[in-house]
Amino acid sequence: MSTTQSSSDRRTGRRPSTRAVAVGILLVSVVLAGIVSFYAASSPDGLTKVSQDEGFADTEKEHRTGDGPFAGYGTEGVDDERLSGGLAGVVGVVVVLVLGAGVAYAVRRRPGRDSPDRG
Amino acid sequence: MHVPDGFLDAPTSVVTGAVAAAGVGLALRGARRELDDRTAPLAGLVAAFVFATQMLNFPVASGTSGHLMGGAIAAVLVGPWTGVLCTSVVFLVQCLLFADGGVTALGTNIVLMGLTTVLVGWLVFRGLQAVLPRRPSLVPVAAGIGAFVSVPAAALLFVVLYAVGGAAPVPLDNLTTAMVGVHLLIGIGEGVITFLAVGSIVAVRPDLCYGARRVLAARELEIRPAATGASA
Structure with missing residues (x-):
């Protein structure tokens, strides 16, 4: 692992x-979720459709957090459908990013020396 | 394929909740080997990308849609243990913030769309890597095939769970045919998205793709004196 890292760093001229890659992934995610x-x-997704066709869709129970401000990928109080869904999507991207990176930082290896790649 | 509250009975949901908790617990330990200062932010970004892409339902058959599950994509980009953490964060946020996937079904959804798609996607990916030539260009291909297989595998596991603890009596052969059938189609979308996403990273920075490291390590041994001009 460490050999690939040092040699690939040389190659990354x-x-x-x-x-830049990180910013790229973030931009793509925001555009996908927001726009x-x-x-x-x-249309209903695979499982929902199957549950309707096979006759067990009515066993679904109401969601316990179904009245939250972003429930159903909309933003409470925003009437414009495009804006409501887009805002909810961007909020989701940010929350998932912060939580995901937070967990990753918490469990990561902490090397004694600095990582060679500070980009 | 977000399972809502009510589809599975309480005992089954308790068991899947325990399995999910154990899986995430193991992943918290295993991910230490995959994550350092450089890759930790990427893990957050991959989770965010999976969340964003899960919002994009694509039509698969008349009146039916599907979306990415993301286990294979995450496993190949940041490693399988980290992939479990990334997908679990996505399902947790979807459940609590967006009311997508039941609260009592959170464990079920993590098991089906997180653990299963990571495990199946990663095993198929590694199996293909073992038999395919070690070329960076084949990394996204193997990832796409792993992703394709992972979706019907998750659908099949849902049928098993439903057979154990389903709320309504449903003929299992019908359920199996319907679930696997539609999720084979959704799997094609999963495979294409995974191929494109992994391919994009491998094209610009293959060293940032966890699943490409072995290929790069093999290639290092073959470096020859540089010929004139670019050869990549």
């Missing part, structure tokens, strides 16, 4: 920095 999600298919 003209490759985008880790920070593109509006155009997602609204």
